[in-house]
Amino acid sequence: MQRRDFLKNLGVGAAGAVILPSVSFAADAPKPKGSNALPYKDALNAVTGGKTPEVSDKVSLKVPEIAENGAVVPVTVEVESPMTDSDYVKAIHVFAAKNANSRCIDVYLSPANGKAMLATRIKLGETQEVVAVAELSNGKFLMASQSVKVTIGGCG
Template identity: 30%
Template sequence: MPVTLSRRDAIWLGLTGLAAAALPGQVMATSVQDLITAFARGAVPVEGGITLTLASEAPDGFAVPVQVQAAGASHVMLLALARRSPLVATAEFGPASGPARLATRIRLAESQQVMALARRPDGIVMQVSASVQVLVAGCAG
């Protein structure tokens, strides 16, 4: 039996394929290790040189404030390690940006590790992680 597609379905299928092809490799990665490898570009991440501000206890997982600071960084990546989609945010900073600082709120369904990585223009990658205990889940994952 032949498969028939409506014009609308064919357009959505084509647009989905184009979007998947246009996305950077780190967004298409499925695991935490794949994300770190793509971000580090062959460098081995070192501890330190980056500050992750995150409360150790979050009474509400719907909006957990988090802040990353990394002096001299050109790129920052934020990961929530227990999420189905661990990539929370990435940011790129130019020479006129000043100190690299990323502040946001993330939704967490459970207590977990949050990791931040920063890449400097010279290729050095720094990482830091912190645990957060979520008292009331903010989502299903």
């Protein structure tokens, strides 16, 4: 069929009927896995030594609800802390729960930072949870998470 005719004939039903097979084709294709591939649970355990982080509003995670573009997703993590020698945030870890390598970045801080914050931009392969874990100087782990909907990149 000519593309022009195809467009002309387009309706809800037609679009749906054509999309479904394409999407299932995409899902069947094997995903390549890099040598760093590590599922989220394993990556989290490696950071916390098996401890379960406490969900805390002291960790503020800012990500968009809907990503304009999975290739550039802004992430900001701020942790409430006095950042003194006796009480500070040692590290901020960011995970993308469904990326083949769920680890994005591990930031090691010190009281010389003055404030515990990280802002960067990550790639998300699909709609998923982004998780921020803060490691405190007293050995505690706090966390926050939010789902990010990744829409199709489309015509590019």
